[in-house]
Amino acid sequence: MTQADQETIYLKDYQPYPFSPQNVHLTFQLAPEATRVRSRIEFVPAPDAPETMFLHGEKLKLISCMIDGQGVEPHLSDKGMELSVPAQPFVFECEVEINPKANTSLDGLYLSKGMYCTQCEAEGFRKITYYPDRPDVMSVFTVRIEAKDLPILLSNGNLAEQGEGYALWHDPWKKPSYLFALVGGDLVHHPDRFTTMSGKDVELNIWVRPGDEDKCAFGMEALKTSMRWDEEVYGREYDLDIFNIVAVDDFNMGAMENKGLNIFNSAAILANPKTTTDGQFERIEAIIAHEYFHNWTGNRITCRDWFQLSLKEGLTVFRDAQFTSDLRSAPVKRIDDAIRLRSVQFPEDSGPLAHPVRPESFVEINNFYTATIYEKGAEVIAMLKRIVGDEAYAKALDLYFERHDGDAATIEDWLKVFEDTTGQDLTQFKNWYQQAGTPHVSVTEQFENGTFTLTFEQKTAPTPGQTEKTPQVIPIAVGLLSQDGTEIQATKLLKMTEERQSFDFTGLKERPVASVLRDFSAPVQLHHPRSDQERMLLLAHDSDPFNTWDANNQLQLDLLADLSTDGTADQTQYLEALALAIGDNTRDPAFRAQLLSPPSSDQVARHLQDQSRDVDPLKIYHARRSLDQELATQHTALFERLYEENQIEEDYKPNAAQSGARALANAALYRLTQVDEGECARQQLREANNMTQELSALSALLSHHVETDEHEAFYERWKHERLVINNWFAIQIGTAAPDDLVKVATRLTQHNDFELKNPNRFRSVIGAFGGAFAGFHHPSGSGYAFMADWLIKSDAINPQMTARLCSAFQQGPFSEDGKIHMRNAIDRLLQTDELSVNTTEMATRIRQTLN
Ligand code: ARG
Ligand code: ZN
Numbered sequence: 001m002t003q004a005d006q007e008t009i010y011l012k013d014y015q016p017y018p019f020s021p022q023n024v025h026l027t028f029q030l031a032p033e034a035t036r037v038r039s040r041i042e043f044v045p046a047p048d049a050p051e052t053m054f055l056h057g058e059k060l061k062l063i064s065c066m067i068d069g070q071g072v073e074p075h076l077s078d079k080g081m082e083l084s085v086p087a088q089p090f091v092f093e094c095e096v097e098i099n100p101k102a103n104t105s106l107d108g109l110y111l112s113k114g115m116y117c118t119q120c121e122a123e124g125f126r127k128i129t130y131y132p133d134r135p136d137v138m139s140v141f142t143v144r145i146e147a148k149d150l151p152i153l154l155s156n157g158n159l160a161e162q163g164e165g166y167a168l169w170h171d172p173w174k175k176p177s178y179l180f181a182l183v184g185g186d187l188v189h190h191p192d193r194f195t196t197m198s199g200k201d202v203e204l205n206i207w208v209r210p211g212d213e214d215k216c217a218f219g220m221e222a223l224k225t226s227m228r229w230d231e232e233v234y235g236r237e238y239d240l241d242i243f244n245i246v247a248v249d250d251f252n253m254g255a256m257e258n259k260g261l262n263i264f265n266s267a268a269i270l271a272n273p274k275t276t277t278d279g280q281f282e283r284i285e286a287i288i289a290h291e292y293f294h295n296w297t298g299n300r301i302t303c304r305d306w307f308q309l310s311l312k313e314g315l316t317v318f319r320d321a322q323f324t325s326d327l328r329s330a331p332v333k334r335i336d337d338a339i340r341l342r343s344v345q346f347p348e349d350s351g352p353l354a355h356p357v358r359p360e361s362f363v364e365i366n367n368f369y370t371a372t373i374y375e376k377g378a379e380v381i382a383m384l385k386r387i388v389g390d391e392a393y394a395k396a397l398d399l400y401f402e403r404h405d406g407d408a409a410t411i412e413d414w415l416k417v418f419e420d421t422t423g424q425d426l427t428q429f430k431n432w433y434q435q436a437g438t439p440h441v442s443v444t445e446q447f448e449n450g451t452f453t454l455t456f457e458q459k460t461a462p463t464p465g466q467t468e469k470t471p472q473v474i475p476i477a478v479g480l481l482s483q484d485g486t487e488i489q490a491t492k493l494l495k496m497t498e499e500r501q502s503f504d505f506t507g508l509k510e511r512p513v514a515s516v517l518r519d520f521s522a523p524v525q526l527h528h529p530r531s532d533q534e535r536m537l538l539l540a541h542d543s544d545p546f547n548t549w550d551a552n553n554q555l556q557l558d559l560l561a562d563l564s565t566d567g568t569a570d571q572t573q574y575l576e577a578l579a580l581a582i583g584d585n586t587r588d589p590a591f592r593a594q595l596l597s598p599p600s601s602d603q604v605a606r607h608l609q610d611q612s613r614d615v616d617p618l619k620i621y622h623a624r625r626s627l628d629q630e631l632a633t634q635h636t637a638l639f640e641r642l643y644e645e646n647q648i649e650e651d652y653k654p655n656a657a658q659s660g661a662r663a664l665a666n667a668a669l670y671r672l673t674q675v676d677e678g679e680c681a682r683q684q685l686r687e688a689n690n691m692t693q694e695l696s697a698l699s700a701l702l703s704h705h706v707e708t709d710e711h712e713a714f715y716e717r718w719k720h721e722r723l724v725i726n727n728w729f730a731i732q733i734g735t736a737a738p739d740d741l742v743k744v745a746t747r748l749t750q751h752n753d754f755e756l757k758n759p760n761r762f763r764s765v766i767g768a769f770g771g772a773f774a775g776f777h778h779p780s781g782s783g784y785a786f787m788a789d790w791l792i793k794s795d796a797i798n799p800q801m802t803a804r805l806c807s808a809f810q811q812g813p814f815s816e817d818g819k820i821h822m823r824n825a826i827d828r829l830l831q832t833d834e835l836s837v838n839t840t841e842m843a844t845r846i847r848q849t850l851n
Contacts, residue, residue, distance in 0.1 A: 018049035056126035115185030125177035181258030190216030215270035257294030281654035314377020331545035354463035485541030563623035590660025601773035621774035632671035666696035678706035733768035741775025770808025781821025799836030
């Protein structure tokens, strides 16, 4: 595969499809190596439709094909079929054979441990049968599944009929093919019921393989909570008699919102306290909500084309974030999201893979399920809501659902409902959808005659394919504190629209301390030069939790930057301020635990780059450790206290209060392990009755390289729990010293339980490897080479998963030698025989910036 073989698709070329399928009837005869799929579709041609019709189809064996009952000979290519059709409505019928067992791409219909399962978003349906596989082509589906020894046969919609060896499903809602799903297997269910706001009774099921029954209860509760929440907050009701969720072990992503039949990666649904950590419980709850919320934002209103992907994903991420904020702690969730944005989306937005929230072109759509489409897309909606206000947001959403129900919509449609409800012109705001790159906002302050002036300047660096940038609309939430920390100006929203803009605060007696970008009111990189004194004042007194946290983050960032370049930095005063903040029992323990999570290495690297200073990943690694060591040594007594105070007596619950206390206790444990040679952690590991406690203790021991064979014991204890073993793999990568990383990873890939074909397992080693900053960017180049070796191996099996993992290369290199090493690794990947389109696109984009 070379670049030339890849076809670029452009937004500007969009054309509606000239044939409309009215009713789709599918019959599946399931067999591992030769599944037969028969389809019968009534098509209505548009008035100006051409004489030939194109249907997507890939890797299909065509058995027969008919139009209005007459056999026809379509023209076949590796992308689909083209055939002559009448100008009036006609019936298309065809039969194909596919091989689910050979399908290791986990896209289309495949087998996972004996269970048939599908994944069709974005373009998997074309691997199942011939069809106009695009989101703006919607139809009503009726699906008959036949299989001998499989008791459970599921598809979308309502169950119409079932009998010995078959089931018939009918989905009354028009949908695009990417929302089609089918499952067949020997499954057991965890049933429940839900009564909707209008009194309709809905059957709920979570389907799992036998042995996983004990991991369904939490997911079911989360599902019911999500259903209620969407009714209460968005007025959205469920619309079928039944809602099924299926857990599958081999899955490329978190989960999929297929109409009435959500399919979940086991790791994103199965949970119980023994095997699941607090963090995983929260993630599972959010994913269940996310997929459920898609029923309205995604399914009832879908996307016209894949360039509009953020229309459903950005909005649904925004909705699931609101849900988590309501259920748990809003400030804690906001800080978590900012951390994630800065550590995943900002690097994407400033590297070779940068693209707008609505891209203009792509080669492989599966490469665009990114942090930019999802998380930045959600941030854009958060900004819109800030700008128009909560009430107008609610009105606009009501209009969106009313106006576009049943549509395949666009970003323009979305913005129009806001313009129509508020009367505001959103032309400039739309730029957030079209322009890639994180705006850098610099702040300068001036105080004169009682007037405090904040001047902002925004700049967005060029990104691939976009050299010229125009100013964004940036909502900047600002508050003012007096020099003694009292709030003298409550949060005010400033709306920046120009490249350079000033805002005055008048009538002040003394120079205030500004708290800028409260609640992280825009996804921008803020540069606000100010003294440590001011930052410590904000850390101690700001009423805005995000900025309290961020003041601390900025303090640490500067210290780490100095430590990793000059090798020294004066820490004592800062550490006192931090100790005071985390020792303050009036503050939420979850928040205090967040104060204890230092800036990530890549954030430190970006900070150094912004200041045009050298980046040495190994030095950053040591800087982070030494700062932590200082903290642990200087404040041991405080950590002992926090550890004791945050032990939980009552029964384990994964709720916000308990998780927060455990997070703080475990952050303390992590520090104590640096001074007690692992005594406390070993004890916790012995006595733990839940996975959060176990894994935190193990992680503390491994991180500090305290001599231990605990991790072997852990393996023996948990080897029958595949989800726990994923964590066991990942934690060893995450805690390896940079010089040992390749050695540790090599050993793990030789472990009997390592699997190339299971994405969760593969990612727990190779994905974690790409995130192990200092080891991956090792000066020897060994990290890049190791990664390339494994990507080459996995590409032949699973292109989607492999392509995603290529993004490890989007940051760095950090030296001339590093550049040569990275270039060699990428070139080796690109020269691989029959490299997939997916991986070729990713590697090519990365390669372009390595010249
Ligand atoms: N729509 C799914 C979700 O966000 C994810 C599908 C990802 N598909 C892909 N081809 N990467 O809930
Ligand atoms: Zn989604």
